[in-house]
Ligand SMILES: NC(=O)C1=CN([C@@H]2O[C@H](COP(=O)(O)OP(=O)(O)OC[C@H]3O[C@@H](n4cnc5c(N)ncnc54)[C@H](O)[C@@H]3O)[C@@H](O)[C@H]2O)C=CC1
């Protein structure tokens with residue numbers, strides 16, 4: 001009898017990763033892989049490697065709450081692919097986090113790290129929790145216990161977490177401290193995105209937004225769109241969205257609409273960035289800002305703009321919304337914001353999509369710089385970091401653009417082609433026998 005095919009055995013194990021729910025992040029990722037296969041030549045025979053995570057860890061994270069009760073949270077760390085180096089990718093705290101979502105986020109890290117040629121595989125982690133409902137003490141306990149639980153798979157040479165949605169430098173500091181306490185020595189290189197006093201890198205906080213701006217500026221130049229005076233709409237005003245907004249405004253663009261979980265604010269003459277950032281900080285979101293008009297959340301997708309930046313959650317750009325967009329260019333600050341069907345609509349309508357796996361790679365690029373600086377204990381200036389970041393992003397986009405022209409495909413498929421060639425070549429060269 002023939003051995004069962006990997007697909008059959010994955011089904012038999014009860015995992016959902018072979019037939020995910022339509023429009024789920026993992027199904028979006030699998031469809032992106034299907035689309036790149038014709039451009040991989042003989043390397044396509046290794047494609048199954050990309051369709052299954054190397055290692056998925058589910059952990060139970062019990063903590064004592066401030067009222068004395070004990071609550072259990074579910075946490076994850078998925079290492080999607082380790083062919084090119086240690087796992088690398090952020091940690092998300094969100095009430096909707098699932099294993100399947102973390103699988104997709106870790107897979108996009110594999111593609112992203114290869115697209116900008118960082119010596120990393122892809123990984124991601126998360127806890128299903130609404131951190132806004134925890135006290136600071138509960139948040140610290142949760143982070144420390146989660147770090148101890150995933151301590152068996154992370155490490156500066158194994159897998160290096162970093163911030164993602166609802167996590168930040170303070171959370172990275174607690175993770176570093178817990179890992180170090182368990183290891184019996186300070187190990188700064190186990191996470192990136194740390195505070196600068198603890199081995200963090202200058203420039204990391206704004207690096208993802210900066211990468212969105214730099215790729216956006218390059219793409220705009222190539223399609224003849226003048227940034228000075230361009231109208232930009234942004235969904236998500238957290239780490240990524242707010243940093244990108246500031247840089248676009250600094251280049252003379254008008255931020256005409258901003259949406260976050262507290263509402264959507266618009267002003268066709270441009271929202272004043274300093275005031276908006278101050279108000280968002282004070283009120284925990286943009287919804288209380290008085291320098292613009294509050295509009296219906298769904299109307300955001302019809303904003304009269306040149307550039308639209310989704311910088312919040314996955315699956316936001318549906319086919320229906322894609323048909324209504326007025327933007328000439330979509331810059332994916334978020335991971336996985338566009339569904340495959342919407343990609344097709346946007347391509348048909350001639351809307352340029354700069355995909356997540358290159359557009360938001362600025363964060364992990366500076367995380368790589370941080371990891372290198374931690375190893376050498378020699379720290380660079382912010383100017384050095386920004387210069388190196390800009391060069392990596394511009395060079396990577398050029399290669400992707402050339403690939404898109406050569407194969408006559410979208411920038412997303414071209415980014416996957418560049419990345420998958422690197423990943424699968426590494427896989428092939430490592431061989432099959434341990
Ligand atoms: N932080 C980083 O370095 C990187 C983040 N990303 C991606 O960028 C996206 C945003 O991440 P961060 O800015 O770090 O997170 P954050 O936690 O700093 O901000 C998230 C923003 O999204 C908004 N948001 C949440 N739910 C929303 C909803 N239903 N509708 C509209 N807005 C909503 C929040 O209000 C907040 O403004 C995520 O997709 C993340 O994976 C990608 C690369 C690196």
Ligand SMILES: O=C(O)CCC(=O)C(=O)O
Nearest residue numbers: 089090162164363364367
């Ligand atoms: O900085 C990092 O290591 C990862 C950032 C991240 O999670 C992402 O790019 O989606």
